[in-house]
Amino acid sequence: MANTRQDDRSEPWKDPGAMPYVRIDKVTKKFGDFVAVDDITLNIYRGEIFCLLGGSGCGKTTLLRVMAGFETPTAGSIWIDGVDVTAMPPYERPVNMMFQSYALFPHMTVEQNVAFGLRQDKLPKQEITERVIEMLKLVRMNQFAARRPHQLSGGQRQRVALARSLVKRPKLLLLDEPLAALDKKLREHTQFELINIQETLGVTFVVVTHDQEEAMTLASRIGVMNHGEIVQVGTPTEIYEYPVTRFVADFIGSVNMFEGSLIEDEPDYVRVESAELGGIFHVGHGVSAAPNATVWVALRPEKIHVSRERPEGNGDNRVAGVVAEIAYLGDQSIYLVRLAGGRMVRVTQPNIVRQGGGDRITWEEPVWLSWDSSSPVVVTQ
Amino acid sequence: MAWIRALGPYRWATGRLRGWGVTGRTAVTSVPYLWLLLFFFVPFLIVLKISVSGIRLGMPPYDPLVTWAAAQVMDLRINMANYSFLWEDALYRNAYLNSLLVAGVSTVLCLLIGYPMAYGIVRTKPSMRNLLLLLVMLPFWTSFLLRVYAWIGILKNNGLINNLLMSMGVIDEPIVMLQTNFAVYLGIVYSYLPFMVLPLYTAIEKLDLSLLEAASDLGCRPTKAFFTITVPLTMTGIVAGCMLVFIPAVGEFVIPALLGAPDSLMIGRVLWEEFFNNRDWPIASAVAIAMLLLLVFPIMILQRVQGKQMESHR
Incomplete structure (x- = not known):
């Protein structure tokens, strides 16, 4: 869903000449000694749904406020549609x-x-009534007007x-955890409704959320925040597939993180030796780091393949282990595989074939884990 | 305690009581009802009875309600003359109206002073909040009567304020403050302010601040937001505070007696004089009953309003 939405959209953030609609310029907000928002600079473009994603206390709500x-920044300025609104009270x-x-x-x-x-x-009264009815129809609440x-x-x-x-037709709508109070089914339904309304009205949305799934569904771009700073800004795909730090990789989805050192550094590939893994990662992208530097390799659980037979190849990107735990979730199963060094690796496999009979991998069975060289991501911090 | 429960007589007694509808729960809730019945309703009936009898010299100083004309003829005399007298004599009417005026003005003054105080206390940081609330309640630790007497010392012609102003050369001769209406208002507002502040505090404390932010976000200026959001949502506190000030202020006796002019007409004073100076118990009782009725109806109306408010705020 997220992918199709991005495909038929322009990507103004890639155009250096594009005029940002909201410009957050070196904004810092301190509460006493506590720095809630730390020197954030961020451009948001017209018609975007921009998600600020982070754990509690990361400063995302403060930035929204x-x-x-509602909060005056300690330093920096906020521009909306080319106007400096930093000193403007909320009601204006x-x-x-x-x-x-x-x-x-x-x-x-x-x-x-x-x-x-x-x-x-x-x-005028007439206009108010009309616009209220129109808006209540849009959110399908017109029968409840008198409640x-x-x-x-x-x-x-x-x-x-x-x-x-939305009734005032704002240039910018800020949503603070808009779906947090709803139960899961309703939340999923409402996410798509929110996207439809946003596309109908063409309002720019800035959404604050701690729920990475919500951010992935809603956002044209996500800004991941940690300790009052923006760690990474990118489309949901970029954030998920190419996290720039361990924090981002760990925060979005689940990930297996291995510490290792760079043993081979070429422009189009690197090799990382990891004691934790007990093997070598061959990663199909270049890294800017010193030779023998300590790096981390992030490997998503769904990108690992489990098999009984030893995979073919030269010995990189594979490791042997023993299945320690299996969790059957219906649509997929989670395997926790113990490596020789004791390290647990999380692997998810879609349950394409109906389970319940036949020959399938079970507890305490020795298995081989393997992955493609395009799957792991090396992060240096 | 278990051994008591196992005893035969205990089980017999509780079984019997439960048969009559007496359980632990009803026993506990009936205590305040019994209290009100004994010390409010029964005295009310006695006063009501006296108010419809005639005055006489003797002990008690009123005619009995029921006499026996003959062995089997009960003679019930209900004397409404006291009430018609209240209506005819301008003294009582004026006293009532003046009491309502003084109480009303004092209530408004208390609200105007109390609301910012309560609002301020809610908005201070939590560590200060309890201290400020304690300060509001602190006067209760001293006798009410003593505090009113203290105002005499402050207000009188050679009292604290006048001496201070004269020594500073601001005025040449003392300003007459004691035994004026000003002193009565001052005394009532001073004495009843805590009763206004405390219910307001609880109401304002419950107010969700994000509602004010939402109002501001939707283009509402702070002053307007105060009247369209804060005031309606703290109406329960406003009504409660006003009733707690208005009702006792109407019947207030001590403050006008000590601080007011000797000729100031307050219904509480009239009541006192009828009872103790004129020893006309029936008239005094009629004054009291009329005052009660005068207050009960506005209270009932206010309570209905409040009930509706509570309903819509859940």
């Missing part, structure tokens, strides 16, 4: 926010909640909050 105007910014708690006004009906923003602009927030379910509240934040 700085963009909304062309930005709306959807709160994690939804922050619906409990003493107002759904309709009054959605109309609230338009009333502040003193629009109060406490009479709605979590998913319905989420949609009212979305309608309320």
Whole structure:
């Protein structure tokens, strides 16, 4: 899904002449001695869904609140559509926010909640009514216009909050964990609905989330944050397949990380000897690191192949082990394979053939693990 | 305790009580009801009874409600003259109206002073918050009467304020503050402010700050957000605080007696004078009953409003 979406989209971040829609320029936010946001510079382009992804306390929400105007940055500036909004109070910014708690006004009906923003602009009554109805139809909440927030379910509240934040037609919509309060099924459904609404209205979205799956589904680009810094910015594919640090590789999806040293460094390939692995990685991309430097090799569990027979080849990119654990998840199975040195390796295999009978790999069985040289990624920090 | 439960008489007694609808739960909840019944409702009935009797010299100083005209003829006399007298004599009407005015103005003043105080306390950092709340409640540790007396010392002609201002040369002769309406308002606002601040504090503390951020985000300026979001959502606290100030202030006796002018008409003072100076218990009782009725209806209306508010806020 994420891939098809990117294919039919332009990628303005690759065009050096493109004008960023939101420009975060060297923004730092400190609370006392604590640096919540540390000198972040970031460009977000028109029509993007940009996800700020990170664990709790990484500064992603603070950055969002700085963009909304609830926090004044300690240093740096925020530009939206070519205007410096750093000193602008929230009620003057062309930005709306959807709160994690939804922050619906409990003493107002759904309709009054959605109309609230338009009333502040003193629009004619007729126009307010029309736009509120139009927006409630978009989020399919028009039958509930007269209800109060406490009479709605979590998913319905989420949609009212979305309608309320979109009704003013903001240039930029900030969403703080928009789906965190929903259960899994509803969350998946709502993700796609959110994308559809974003494409219909053409609003630029900045989404804060701790859920990497959510970020992968929604985002045109993801900014991974850690300790108040942006560690990597890229499309979901780039982030997943080419993480630049151990943190990113580890944070997005699951990964097997091996420490090793660079024994061969060519422009189109490198070889890494790893004591943990008890073997040698042959990686099909170049690395900028000194010879014999300590590096880490990240290997995704689904990119490892399990077999009983010794794979063919020269001896790189394979290792023997014993199956220690198997977890059957239905669509796939997870194998934990113990290597000779005691290191556990996580391997996932899709269950293409129906399980339950026949000859399949089982506990305590010796196996060979192998992978393609395009699968591992070498990170230097 | 288990051995008690095993005893035959215990089991017999609890079984019997349960048969009458008495369980641990009803026993506990009935205590306040019994208390109110004994010390509020029964005295109320006594006062009601006195209010419909006539005055007489003697002990007790009122006519009995029921007399026996003959052996089997019960003579029940309900004397409504006290109430019609209240209505006819302008003194009582004015006293009522003045009490309502003084209580109303004092309540508004308490609200205007108390709301910013409560808001400020909620917004301070948690370590300071308890200290500030303690300071609000601190006056309760001294006798109410003593605190009102202390104001005499501050307000009188050669009191603290006048002496200070005269020694500084701001004024040449003392400003008359004691025994004025100003002193009464000051006394009531001072005494009842904590009753306003505490319910407001609880209401404001519950207010979700993200609602104010949401309002601001949607283009609402802070002042407007205060009136469209903060005030409606803290209405329960406002209503509770106002009732806690208004109701006792209407019947207030001590403050106008000590700080007010001798001719100031407050219903509490009229009541006192009828009871202790004129020894006209029936009229005094009628004054008390009328005051109660006057207060019960607005309270009932307010409670209905509050009930609706609570419903919509869940």
